[in-house]
Structures are given as C-alpha cells and as structure tokens.
Amino acid sequence: MKISSFISLFFFLSIHIFPTYAQSQDDGARLYSHHCTLCHGNKGMGDGYIPMKLKGYPQTNLFDEQNAIDKESIIDVISRGFPNEDIIKFMPPWEQELTKEEISDLATFVLFLRSDTEAALRTLSKYTDKLDKTVRDGKIIFETRCALCHGKLGQGDGRMARIIKTPPPANLTRSILNPVQMRLIIKLGGQEVGRSPKMPPWGDFMTDNEVDAVVDFIDTLKD
Template sequence: MKISNVFILIAYLLLTSSMTIEAKNLDSGAEIYSDRCVLCHGNKGMGDGYIPMRLKGYPQTSLFESPKATDKTALVKVISKGVLIDTVNEYMPPWESELTEEQISDLADFVSYLRSDTENALIMLEKHTRKLDKTVRDGRVIFETRCALCHGKLGLGDGRMARIIKNPPPADLTKSILTPHQMGLIIKLGGQEVGRSPKMPPWGDFMTDNEVNAVVDFIDTLKD
C-alpha cells in the first residue's frame, strides 16, 4: 500500500471515530434532557412542559425564544449554576451537584444541536422520551393543559372556547364511541386530516406518542 494511501486511511479512521464520539455525546445529552429537562422545557424544547403549562406566571422556558445562553460555554454555565446566576429565572435548578462535567457538556451540546438541526435532534430525542412511562395521571395533566379549554375539565364539551367554537362545537368526549386508535389519530393529526371537525388542532408536533396514549387513556376514564 502506498504511503499516501496509508495517510488517507488513517485520516478517514480518525474522522469517523470523532464523528462516532460526537454522535454518542449527543445521544447522551438527549437522554439527560429527556430525564431532567422535559418537565419545564417540554419534550421538544418549546417551553411547554407540564410545570409551566400548569402554573400561571411561570417564566418562559422555550429554548428557542430569547435564549439565555447561545454558545457552549454559556450553556454549560447556565446548566451548572442555574438560579445562582442573576440573569437566570428562579425555577432553573443548578445541576452541577447531580450531573458530572461530562454529562453537562453532553447536555449543552445537545441543546445546541436542537437549535441548529431541530428535525434530526428531535428524532434522536424521541428515542428516549418515548421510553418514559406515561400514566393516566400524566394524561390528566396533559388534558387539563391542552384539551380542557375546548372540551372542558370533565370532557363534556363545555370549555371556555365552546362559547366561540360552533358548528360543530367541541365534542362531548364522555359520549365518544371512537376506538383508542381513532382517538389517538384525531389528537395527533387533528380533525381535518381524519374527516372530522377542522377546528380540532393537531397535537402531533407537541406531544409524543406515549403522551397521546396517556391522554386517550384518561379520556376513557371520563366515560365512567
């Protein structure tokens, strides 16, 4: 083998090795995000986690809108110190005592990746968020924050928006005869995509499959 070919092979191996390490670090960051950050920042980083959706006056937590940190160094600092930094809101916990420096670095890399290549980052993230168990209790929380405005807290179709949405009005879910699969499709795709009311919005871009299933399970309890 010629010397030039040897150098090309070595360069290729080094490049592919570094790419593998980078992918591994990003995947580690995605796993940490799914475990530690979803409650506030949401399962897609849009700031629609369970906590801010339920508490009035909760600070904006989107990772895309007016971010507090825009580079790796700043992200590491915010993740590590949290509320200990004056410009960070009081609900952001400092993670330096619970995560290693390597984990914080991986998480910072993943947040940067989420902002720069959102579509592929979300595919990576979903591998971890879909593993999280979602119970009927989770479904109730999601229903109350996303569905009750139209369908009402008890699913009777009497939410606040029912005064505005007419012809057809929000469905009375307690009388629904849809199968769980059909209900899940309507939640994910919206009413128009499945030949139902176009006023029913699609939630597939905001909710994971296991969250949709949890909402479907909760709706089933409203029929009792």
C-alpha cells in the same frame, strides 16, 4: 505518501471523533428526557407540564438563544442555574447532581436541537417514547392542552366553546370513538380524519405515550 496520510487521518477522525460527538448527542438526549422535559417540554419548545400549569412561569423555550448562545454559556446555565434573579428560582443548578461530562452532553444536545431539529428530535424520541405515562399524566396533559375547548371534565364546555360553534367542541364523555380513532384525531387533528377542522393536530407537540395517556384519561371521563 501525503494522500495516504490524509486518508489515514480521515478514517482516524471518523472512528474516534465523529462517533464520540454523536454519542455525546445521544447521551445528552437521554439525560434531557429524564431531567428537562418537565419544564422545557419533550421537544424543547418550553411546553413542559410545569410551565403549562403555573401562571407566570418564565418561558423555557430552548430555541430562544438570547440568553445562552454557545456551548460554554449553556453549560454555565445548566451548572449554576439561570443568571437572572426572576428566573433562577425556577431553573435549578445541576452541578451537584450531574457530572461535568453529563452537563457537557446536555449542552451538546441543546445545540444539536437548535442546529438540526428533526434529527435531534428523532434521537430524543428514542427516550421520551419509552417513558412511562400514566392516567395521571394524561389528566395533566388534558388539563393543559384540551380543557380549553373540551372542558375540565370533557363535556365540551371549555372557555373556547363560547367561540367555536360550528361544530362545537366534542363532549368526550359521550364519544363513541375507539382508542385507535381517538389517537388518530389527537395526533393528526380533526380535518385529517374527516372530522371538525377546529380540532388541532397535537402530534408535533405530544409523544405517542403522552397521546396514549390522554386517551386513557378520556376513557375515565366516560365512567
């Protein structure tokens, strides 16, 4: 009888509790993709568009646990903003725009991201990969990630061109790579596709739709 009761309890928990927690993680990922990527980045590493563009912007890496370690403190930060006068003006309070359940789901996802990063990023990619990315987005990403080497207009004259000489950064306005080849070199890096090892891989930092947006922007530099 006791074994039977234990089995019944196990199935009850499996059906009613575990899926609920998984749903909270999934809902948190969806909310994160819509509300948080601009600052925290599409993988939580603090490399969103805003901090990459603004000098002196506070670090927004969610893997830094020193300020919000447990779920309660994460909920507090999401709800009321960051408890630091230098940062609070950048971290908006969400308690007026999100429900308590949504904030709780976001906190659950942050903990999920820290404890099982690969699984959390797979869940998040279901939503971030669907976000529409335009040529304008591609321009912003290019300016924050690519212009340092390739220059603002893609002519291979970025600041790092004074250091990288063999070979120098590519002049993208003269590139003969087709879009498929361009996507591969951005995602995998130069060395993996038989080109310059100085070209780093960006696949771990950019979603597929962001890579596509960058490729579309580079295409405008050739016109």
